[in-house]
Amino acid sequence: MNDMTPIRDRSTRSEDGPLNVSRRGFLGGAAALVLSVTIPVRRARAQATAAVAAGTRVNAFLEIRPDSTVLFRSAFIEGGQGVFTAMAQIVGEELDVDPTQFVVEGAPPGPDYLLTGGGRFTGGSMSVRMSYDTMRKLGASARQMLLKAAATRLGVPISELSTEPGRVMHTASGRAVPYGDIADAAAELPVPADVVLRSPDSFRWIGKPVPRLDVREKSTGRAQYAIDLTVEGMLHAAVQHSPRLGGEPGALANEPEVQAMPGVHSIHRLPGAVAVLANSWWRARRAVEALQVTWTEPAANTAHAMPADFSSDVHKEMLKTTPGEGIVFEQEGDAASALAGAARVIEATYDAPYLVHGQLEPPSAMARWNKDGTLELWIPNQAPEMFQADAAKVAGIETGKVIVHSPMLGGFFGRHFLYQTANPFPQAIVLAKAAGRPVKLIWSREEEFLRDTLRPMGAVRFRAGLDAAGLPIALDAVAVGEGPTGRWFGRQPHKVDGSAVEGIAGKVYAIPNRRVAQIHVDDPAIIGFWRSVGHSMNDFFYETFFDEMAEAGRQDPYELRLRLLADSPRHSNLLRAVADLSGGWKRGPFTAKDGTRRARGVAMASPFGSEVATIAEVSLRDGGVVVHDVWVAIDPGSIVNPAIIEAQVNSAVALGLSSALLEEVVYVDGMPQARNFDGYPILPPDRMPRVNVRIVESGAPMGGVGEPGLPGVPPAVVNAASVLTGERIRSLPLSKLDLKGLEG
Amino acid sequence: MELTINGSAHQVDVEPDTPLLWVLRDTLGMTGTKYGCGVAQCGACTVLIDGQATRSCVTSVDSVAGMAITTIEAIEQDAEGRKVVEAWVANQVPQCGYCQSGQVMAATALLKQTPHPNEDDIADAMMNLCRCGTYNAISAAVRQAAQA
Numbered sequence: 001m002n003d004m005t006p007i008r009d010r011s012t013r014s015e016d017g018p019l020n021v022s023r024r025g026f027l028g029g030a031a032a033l034v035l036s037v038t039i040p041v042r043r044a045r046a047q048a049t050a051a052v053a054a055g056t057r058v059n060a061f062l063e064i065r066p067d068s069t070v071l072f073r074s075a076f077i078e079g080g081q082g083v084f085t086a087m088a089q090i091v092g093e094e095l096d097v098d099p100t101q102f103v104v105e106g107a108p109p110g111p112d113y114l115l116t117g118g119g120r121f122t123g124g125s126m127s128v129r130m131s132y133d134t135m136r137k138l139g140a141s142a143r144q145m146l147l148k149a150a151a152t153r154l155g156v157p158i159s160e161l162s163t164e165p166g167r168v169m170h171t172a173s174g175r176a177v178p179y180g181d182i183a184d185a186a187a188e189l190p191v192p193a194d195v196v197l198r199s200p201d202s203f204r205w206i207g208k209p210v211p212r213l214d215v216r217e218k219s220t221g222r223a224q225y226a227i228d229l230t231v232e233g234m235l236h237a238a239v240q241h242s243p244r245l246g247g248e249p250g251a252l253a254n255e256p257e258v259q260a261m262p263g264v265h266s267i268h269r270l271p272g273a274v275a276v277l278a279n280s281w282w283r284a285r286r287a288v289e290a291l292q293v294t295w296t297e298p299a300a301n302t303a304h305a306m307p308a309d310f311s312s313d314v315h316k317e318m319l320k321t322t323p324g325e326g327i328v329f330e331q332e333g334d335a336a337s338a339l340a341g342a343a344r345v346i347e348a349t350y351d352a353p354y355l356v357h358g359q360l361e362p363p364s365a366m367a368r369w370n371k372d373g374t375l376e377l378w379i380p381n382q383a384p385e386m387f388q389a390d391a392a393k394v395a396g397i398e399t400g401k402v403i404v405h406s407p408m409l410g411g412f413f414g415r416h417f418l419y420q421t422a423n424p425f426p427q428a429i430v431l432a433k434a435a436g437r438p439v440k441l442i443w444s445r446e447e448e449f450l451r452d453t454l455r456p457m458g459a460v461r462f463r464a465g466l467d468a469a470g471l472p473i474a475l476d477a478v479a480v481g482e483g484p485t486g487r488w489f490g491r492q493p494h495k496v497d498g499s500a501v502e503g504i505a506g507k508v509y510a511i512p513n514r515r516v517a518q519i520h521v522d523d524p525a526i527i528g529f530w531r532s533v534g535h536s537m538n539d540f541f542y543e544t545f546f547d548e549m550a551e552a553g554r555q556d557p558y559e560l561r562l563r564l565l566a567d568s569p570r571h572s573n574l575l576r577a578v579a580d581l582s583g584g585w586k587r588g589p590f591t592a593k594d595g596t597r598r599a600r601g602v603a604m605a606s607p608f609g610s611e612v613a614t615i616a617e618v619s620l621r622d623g624g625v626v627v628h629d630v631w632v633a634i635d636p637g638s639i640v641n642p643a644i645i646e647a648q649v650n651s652a653v654a655l656g657l658s659s660a661l662l663e664e665v666v667y668v669d670g671m672p673q674a675r676n677f678d679g680y681p682i683l684p685p686d687r688m689p690r691v692n693v694r695i696v697e698s699g700a701p702m703g704g705v706g707e708p709g710l711p712g713v714p715p716a717v718v719n720a721a722s723v724l725t726g727e728r729i730r731s732l733p734l735s736k737l738d739l740k741g742l743e744g
Numbered sequence: 745m746e747l748t749i750n751g752s753a754h755q756v757d758v759e760p761d762t763p764l765l766w767v768l769r770d771t772l773g774m775t776g777t778k779y780g781c782g783v784a785q786c787g788a789c790t791v792l793i794d795g796q797a798t799r800s801c802v803t804s805v806d807s808v809a810g811m812a813i814t815t816i817e818a819i820e821q822d823a824e825g826r827k828v829v830e831a832w833v834a835n836q837v838p839q840c841g842y843c844q845s846g847q848v849m850a851a852t853a854l855l856k857q858t859p860h861p862n863e864d865d866i867a868d869a870m871m872n873l874c875r876c877g878t879y880n881a882i883s884a885a886v887r888q889a890a891q892a
Contacts, residue, residue: 079841080876125784199781211836219848221776221816228775234822262759278759282766335880360780360788360842410778410842411875417802554827649879651839656878676787677873686867694872 048580051675051741061590062091062142064183068166073107075115077213078383079409079416079649080581081706083127084642089205089640090132094139094198096163097179099210106406109384121383123414123529125608125704128640132702140195142186149186149330150177192450209643214408226407227364229440229722233386234366234438235265235277236286237431240273241450245421245526246298247276248306253292256418261287268434270427274617277435281442304421304608308525312354312457312667319459319480319521320349326478326517329496330505332514335465338474340466347550348461348545350730352537354665355455358682362448365425368438376403379425381414387425390418395428395433413655415452419488421526422453446675454665457482460504460541462548465513469552474513474562477504483524483534499529502629503538503711506606508571509546509564525667530653535607540660540732543603543715549641549726557719558585558602570635570698571611574602578613578633581694585615586725592619598628601719605711609703610636614712616689618720623740627657627689630707635694645692645705648681652709653691658683660714662735681735749774749792750818760806765789767805768815776816776845782871786871788852791815797853797869803854818846824855824889831889832858846872851886861890 012204063071072091078084088102107113114120115131143163150168152298154175162169166175200206217223242248249269252258259267259278263283268275274291278284298305339345366378375395381387384404409416416423424441431440443451458481465474470641483500493498496518498505505516530536550557558579565572579585579602588599597617605612617629630653639645662681666673718729725742747754756771763782768774768791780788782801789801792814819825827850838844847870848854854869855859861869866886874882 053881080838082839211833212838214841215833215836215838216829218838219829220819221845221848223840223841224775228769230773255874277877280766280770282762282770283759306799358875360778360786360840362779411840413875429821442779480747488789552802647836647878651877651878654879655875658877677781678783682756682873683877684873685879685882688877691880 006659025287027055030392032138046595046664049638059351061107061138064096064142064146064179064186065080066180066183067103068097068180069103069180070095072104074104074127075107075120075131076581077122077409078104079122079382079412081127081648082212082641083122084209084214085531085644086162087135089533090128090135091139093203093206094136095143095642098163098165099205099213101166102213103538106384107387109404114385119383123382123417125610125707129609129702129704136197137195140197141191143663144192144195145186145189146179146182148189149182152185152673153177154180158546160315165601173350186320206308206640207643209639210641212644223408225360225361225410226378227343227410229366229407230440231368231438232365234368234440235435236279236280236281237275237277237428237439237441238288239270239273239275239427239441239447240291240293240442241286242295243450244295244308245272246302246307249273250294250296250300253294254290258291261290263443266435267291268431270430272421273427273429273433277439277440278296278689281440282286285444298463304526306670308670310667310670312665315524316457316459317349317451319457320351322480322521324478324519326519327494327496328515328517328593329498329501329558330516333474335476335515338513339463339465339476342474343468344466344552345463346548347461347463348548348730349459350541350545352457352540352732354457354667355523355659355662356449356452356665356680357413357528357530358380358680359409359411359413362445363415363424363636364442365423365428366438366440367425367428367432369432372545373397373403373514373736374403375429376405377425377429378405378407379575380409380412380416381406381418382412384744386418387423394429399664405493405654413531417451417488417529417558418720419528422528435717442574445677449672449675449680454525455530455536455641456484456523456525457528457711458500458541460536460538462545464545464549464552466549466553470555472511472553476515477517479504479516479518479538481521482527483529484529486528487523499534501534501538503535503607504542504603507542508563508568508604508606510567511564531605531652532607532707532710536656536659537604537732539603539607539711540714542716543605543712544718544728544730547601547719547722556587558587561602561604565593567640571591571604573698574611574613574633574696575698576633577600577616577694578602581633581692582615582629582631592628596621597724599720599723601716601721601723602713603712603719605708606739607704607708607711609701610634610705610708611703612708612712614716616713618717618724620689620721620724620739620742623738625661625717625739627661627687627717630657630716631688631692631694631711632694632712634708635696635698636703636705638697638702639695642695648705649693649709650691652707653700653713654683654688656710656713657689657717660717660732660734661687662733664733664736745800745805747805747809747813748811749813750815756805758805760822761804764800764803765792765806768800768883769776771796772816773806775816778842780843782865785873786843787844787850788843788846790849790872792849792853793805795853795856797850816849819848819852822852825852827889827892830883830885831885831892834888835881835885837878837881839878841873843872847874847882851882851889856889859890
């Protein structure tokens with residue numbers, strides 16, 4: 001999920017062997033599962049399996065239908081990142097089926113789909129890069145089986161057959177067999193041990209801007225998300241949570257009155273919440289919000305109870321002033337000695353706030369207990385098996401009796417992992433059981449603001465040493481706080497959680513003496529993964545401090561970066577590419593055609609296996625920062641769909657900019673001050689800059705796409721703004737600052 | 745209460761102050777109109793009321809009785825709506841897609857009132873939030889739809 005998750009390099013993978021990635025301490029218990037590409041199981045078998053034991057897995061990816069269209073069950077969930085289309089491109093390329101002939105859906109839980117390092121989740125910008133070889137081979141295997149079935153059908157040697165999209169050709173006799181005609185026969189055949197993959201120079205769909213498969217249904221309201229689904233006989237549920245996590249419902253002062261409200265079915269007490277079931281969600285919501293609840297104080301030692309006096313401002317000051325040198329995560333040379341001997345030393349402390357995910361689809365969960373003892377769930381999620389296992393615990397039944405449907409996600413950005421206290425499905429399970437009827441629970445936006453996991457707050461103390469020429473010779477960085485990977489997947493007390501330091505560690509500049517360390521401080525909030533995880537703030541800290549080093553040493557920030565990347569052609573090429581894309585590097589200040597005074601800032605990041613260079617152009621207006629243009633050069637090594645990459649970079653720019661300009665979760669007295677978008681503004685259309693993207697394919701191992709465009713945006717914008725203000729900005733969001741009087 | 749939605753009459757039995765959004769979604773099963781915030785901030789719930797883009801999450805159902813309600817379900821039966829949808833597809837606008845029903849409705853209302861919008865018209869009409877940041881694709885699609 002964070003980009004420190006070990007990923008075995010594709011080059012070390014055996015071409016034919018199963019992908020078997022060990023994952024140190026990540027999904028403890030789920031390690032060492034062997035992943036395999038298995039048979040396309042035909043419809044009949046799938047149905048037979050389901051008939052034998054409801055809720056058992058359909059062990060397959062591909063189903064070729066009689067009309068030769070392809071149903072593909074994706075291990076990865078679609079939430080806007082375009083992964084369904086990418087899967088159709090990759091599999092279709094080898095299967096020889098046009099991606100437009102694919103219907104893709106999220107696969108149910110099952111061992112076939114554990115494609116991300118022994119487990120399964122959609123995140124960490126991992127989907128395509130971790131499944132690319134496997135999915136190509138899957139498509140090629142299926143094509144081989146279709147060829148063999150066609151050879152039998154036609155009574156000719158397989159060597160005389162070829163394929164064109166959707167059918168097998170026997171050129172000698174001029175005969176063609178549509179895939180749909182032989183799909184059942186092909187599905188009975190063994191999976192070939194060896195298949196030959198297409199040569200990349202013959203790709204028709206991989207690497208091309210293939211249109212997304214879901215665009216029309218999403219432009220006409222036909223796409224269905226979890227929140228849109230219904231089942232027969234269901235009740236609607238709404239909840240009111242304890243304002244502070246850990247509180248439990250005590251007296252309900254007006255229970256009879258609420259019970260008598262229109263459409264109300266029943267009132268329920270849940271852990272940390274009350275719920276109303278009704279015959280429409282609006283009635284359920286109105287009733288549950290009318291309930292006058294006395295919330296008890298958490299019992300001593302309640303896990304994750306929110307302290308009644310918790311203040312995010314106080315916590316931030318505490319992080320910034322926590323003493324110590326921390327535990328070392330990355331070290332080179334001798335930073336302490338180099339700092340002691342430096343001609344000049346500069347120091348700065350940076351911070352960044354809590355953020356919510358703000359995905360536009362509010363969380364929901366629909367639960368139905370079936371007569372056969374299974375529990376069926378329709379839940380937004382990024383990790384079906386993990387949700388299934390947890391749901392089984394909540395329900396008190398075997399994992400195999402939980403059927404999980406994973407609908408399209410109305411945005412996620414890290415929101416839909418398994419997070420204690422932040423997922424509605426445990427409540428839906430309990431309510432459906434209590435009511436003896438299916439229940440669809442929706443959290444109102446206000447409840448979502450109360451229980452969403454937060455991007456952690458972070459602070460970093462930097463010290464840099466410059467030599468007499470003004471070049472950095474030493475850098476010491478101490479990050480203070482907590483990372484989400486340690487929170488949810490286990491933290492070893494004497495080791496640094498990579499998600500807390502990624503983006504400060506893993507930087508590519510040739511500074512000979514470096515020390516990156518972390519001081520762990522428990523975060524009182526429920527923290528989670530937020531698009532680009534630690535990079536979302538750490539690259540801001542590092543890359544803006546980089547400009548402070550440049551300024552102190554009287555260096556141009558772009559030229560200094562190039563100089564420190566001189567031995568790394570991949571990075572220096574990328575930096576030159578973004579400068580070229582922007583029309584040549586110029587820092588400013590300069591006067592634009594419209595008369596505004598503008599400046600540009602640059603930043604680099606190495607997130608999720610990709611490399612990114614970003615330039616932003618800004619001006620100041622009405623005491624705030626206006627971002628006019630953002631140029632991004634991204635090198636994911638090699639690519640599948642350039643149009644989707646460009647869209648993802650646009651999206652990452654928007655979210656990164658939103659965080660830099662506007663977003664901050666503030667807690668006072670243990671409660672978030674904003675409960676909707678009116679109190680927590682997110683980037684509106686009129687603040688979206690022009691975005692220009694250049695994709696560079698260096699041929700390095702394939703990197704991620706969904707997240708890497710984000711981390712460079714806040715530092716590029718802040719570096720540019722600092723040129724105009726003449727002062728360094730070390731805290732986000734920029735909306736906190738009043739820059740009035742600095743416009744020119 | 746009788747509502748006229750996409751040209752058809754619907755009888756609904758709900759409290760008069762129920763937001764139109766929930767009558768559409770829960771009472772009538774028309775889920776193309778989305779719930780995002782419930783406080784008229786995001787625009788995911790945008791429908792047309794007598795051709796005007798309206799946020800249905802804060803519009804009580806009794807206030808629109810007798811008026812012409814158009815939802816995304818009927819968007820392709822509308823001349824401007826069809827142009828907008830085709831422009832949305834051509835520009836590959838949606839990512840997660842959750843806000844796009846509301847975006848398409850807002851664009852359709854704009855083109856009904858201002859067939860040839862300038863950049864300011866587009867900025868004034870297209871104020872719905874998109875967490876995926878598809879804003880540049882949205883404005884490109886609106887410009888294209890206006891020329892179709």
